[in-house]
Amino acid sequence: MSKIKPVERERDMFSHRFSHWFAGLLGVYSFLNIFFLDGDRLFAVAVEALPLFILIFSLTFLVWYGNRFIESFIAKKQTAIHPLILQFGISTLAVLVLAFLSAQITGLILGGPFGFSFQNFLLTAAFVSRINLFLNCINAIYFFSERFKEKAIEAEKFKTLTSEARLESVNSQLNPHFFFNNLSTLSALIYQDAQAADQYLQKLSEIYRYILKNKNNELIPLAEEVDFLKKYLDLLTIRFQESLNFSLSIAPISLSKLIPPAVLQLLVENVVKHNYFTRKKPLEIVITSDDVSLRIYNKKQPKEVVEYSSGVGLQNISERYRFLNNKIRIENETDHFLVELPLIDDQTLTSSRRRAVGADTD
16 A cells, blocks of 8 residues: 655744745845835934844844744644734734834934934834735745645545555455355356346446446445445345344435445445354344444454455545545444444535546446
């Protein structure tokens, strides 16, 4: 089974490994804009180059690293407000405080016309506010760009997992043991009951047809999956006769809900693979559903020696549901085993995924 290694990324601009270079370049640009291009001033009168450069450089770094501190603080909190909105709100208040302190300190150092005044405070506040707005806008672009990349990686991983599950479903039907057992059962039926042998062969062909039909579908209606499962259960009943008992109780309201293809068959096969059963001690598999979930339950009758398993099964189903923003529930007790699968509502799907539901590729 292929694995996709996670890609490490900085999740925000202010914590980027080159953040101090970005802040420095922004400080240099701001100084050149004010000093040489007669941009927005920090004081009511002009100031010499060196103190202006030191002041602008300091203010730019303070705004940058102030945002970095605010971002790291917000990251530890769980709030209903989007982190970008919260950061911009807090940083706006912070830069106003910074402007007030800057006007006070520069007034004490430079004195004269550079002393603290409401006009000098407003000019400084306007400068740091523009820097803060610019940085928060760039950070928002960076934020959504990184999350877009993460979603693309998750989508690729989901595609890989889905492909592996489909391959597992096909392989489970085509593996030599399964094929040999079905041929042996069919061969015996031909001599014992030709009509039953014909029914068995038809159901076997319908199973293969269903798997090939849905090989490219991410989700299918539960009604289709239940019909397919019934055909598979019929095969098991013909093969094992009274050694297996199935109880199927599907709520009509759940039949229109969606489910990944062939997961029920894989789960039933998993039960058969890991438990022993005889006519004297049959294995009962109970399948029920309501409007939100489907459950597969069986009492444990573990085999002493379990046939080989690829290990994709439950783990892959769990991963596929995780990328659909759902999770399966597994109850593994000493006396029973239960798997609960969420049923997916078509209304909760994105338009692209909705188009993929039921898209046959014969």
